[in-house]
Amino acid sequence: MILEAAVLQVKEGLAEAFERDFNLASAMISSMKGYQGHELQKCIEVSHKYLLLVRWETLEDHTEGFRQSKEYLTWKKYLHHYYDPFPTVEHFANVAIS
Structure with missing residues (x-):
């Protein structure tokens, strides 16, 4: 499992x-191959800051499957105009479970 974080x-x-459009855009990502779930967290200290976490089966399910799909174009249309600055997306692999 890969964790995408932004x-x-x-x-x-x-x-x-943004929250309204994110809920609409969620249908795009949740329909993709390898998608395992996502969550959007709102920062308590900074009201316009969010943490997006998406679980994927493989890195390629995100970087190739989703990012090169027609669903991603719709995702972009719904969400990308809200960001300033544009987010950096990173991927993580689990090394320990407690």
Whole structure:
């Protein structure tokens, strides 16, 4: 399992609209091969900052399967205009479970 993580800085004043559109865009990502689940967390200290965590079966399910799909184009249309700056996406592999 691969964990995709991105800190999302949403433009001030757009958090409510972002959350609404994120819920719509979630249908795009959840339909993809290798998708195992996702969550969006809102920062307590900074009201327009979010943490997106997506679990994928493999790295390629995200980087090739989703990112090169027509669903990704719809995801971009719904969400990418909210970010400033544009987020860095990183991938993590589990090394320990407690």
